[in-house]
Amino acid sequence: MKLIVNGESLDVDAETLAALMQALDYQGSWLATAVNGEVVPARDRGRCTLAEGDRVEILSPMKGG
Amino acid sequence: MLELYGQHLSSRLLLGTSQYPSPAIMAESIETSGTEIVTVSLRRETAGGKDGGQFWSLIRSLGVKVLPNTAGCHSAKEAVTTAHMAREVFGTDWIKLEVIGNHDTLQPDVFGLVEAAGILSREGFKVFPYTTDDLVVAERLLDAGCEVLMPWCAPIGSARGPQHLDALRSLRAHFPDTPLIVDAGIGRPSHAASVMELGYDAVLLNTAVAQAGDPVQMAAAFAQAIEAGHRAFLAGPLEPRDMAVPSTPVIGQAVFT
Numbered sequence A: 001m002k003l004i005v006n007g008e009s010l011d012v013d014a015e016t017l018a019a020l021m022q023a024l025d026y027q028g029s030w031l032a033t034a035v036n037g038e039v040v041p042a043r044d045r046g047r048c049t050l051a052e053g054d055r056v057e058i059l060s061p062m063k064g065g
Numbered sequence B: 001m002l003e004l005y006g007q008h009l010s011s012r013l014l015l016g017t018s019q020y021p022s023p024a025i026m027a028e029s030i031e032t033s034g035t036e037i038v039t040v041s042l043r044r045e046t047a048g049g050k051d052g053g054q055f056w057s058l059i060r061s062l063g064v065k066v067l068p069n070t071a072g073c074h075s076a077k078e079a080v081t082t083a084h085m086a087r088e089v090f091g092t093d094w095i096k097l098e099v100i101g102n103h104d105t106l107q108p109d110v111f112g113l114v115e116a117a118g119i120l121s122r123e124g125f126k127v128f129p130y131t132t133d134d135l136v137v138a139e140r141l142l143d144a145g146c147e148v149l150m151p152w153c154a155p156i157g158s159a160r161g162p163q164h165l166d167a168l169r170s171l172r173a174h175f176p177d178t179p180l181i182v183d184a185g186i187g188r189p190s191h192a193a194s195v196m197e198l199g200y201d202a203v204l205l206n207t208a209v210a211q212a213g214d215p216v217q218m219a220a221a222f223a224q225a226i227e228a229g230h231r232a233f234l235a236g237p238l239e240p241r242d243m244a245v246p247s248t249p250v251i252g253q254a255v256f257t
Helices: A017-023 B023-033 B047-061 B076-090 B110-122 B135-143 B165-174 B189-197 B215-235
Strands: A002-005 A008-011 A032-035 A038-040 A055-063 B002-004 B007-009 B013-016 B037-044 B065-068 B094-097 B126-131 B181-183 B202-205
Touching: A017 A032, A017 A055, A032 B076, A038 B076, A055 B047, A055 B076, B013 B023, B013 B215, B023 B047, B023 B215, B037 B047, B037 B076, B065 B076, B065 B094, B076 B094, B076 B110, B094 B110, B110 B126, B110 B135, B126 B135, B135 B165, B189 B202, B189 B215, B202 B215
Parallel strands: A002 A055, B013 B037, B013 B202, B037 B065, B094 B126, B181 B202
Antiparallel strands: A002 A008, A032 A038, A032 A055, A055 B037, B002 B007
């Protein structure tokens, strides 16, 4: 299935957001996620099913001004 | 004592966490400054997001409150989504709301800012809006639910210091009871002192400390200048006069001719 993850096109087999994060080794409790512009809280990632072409954002705490 | 959304603070300096030579120097600068609030962001990261985890762990070890930003957002929708994500990751409903309107000047899109401030305030966020020094925009932000205003004094990272002191004075005069924080454009401790002398409640800095030759020393210098400026405001600075006024008594002066 083709997904856009953090702006990059990827071909991944992952039915849910949780599975995608595991496949890409995103395991920190500090990560934030959104699919197609809608926030997906950590507790909902296992239920969040992905579809062809979905745009996924996986964000991390970072320095800022 | 400074009060922001019910939180009492003894330091009037808010410090950014970006652009330091190293994480260790960032941490030492934060500690030396005495700040109780630091700004952070959310960004895409490769490598499983592990650098972000390390950064967040370091910030938490410093025992300061975090103020996540929506830096780089160019629409109200982007900023609102980023705020939702920040609330989950950082565990705070405080948000430094930035909606950027122009790539070159990084000035706020005040229309998107007011829109996003209204949405987030209704959702229970404590919004710290990065805004211009425009009085009417400030009124709209307060109407939207903001209890703090953060006007720029010059473009972000420009180090120019206050460009429109009269506009800053006007904001202070119109909103005597609203915490006002100068965010962006400060370059030197004297700039920070000058806005504190006007009665501003606090200053938010990043580049001026992080990119100084010695960030830790500069953090200390800013802390002192902000404290000095605030004390001067409380003490009531003298207004400028057109003519010289002798400070030594004229009466009783000897005459030798």
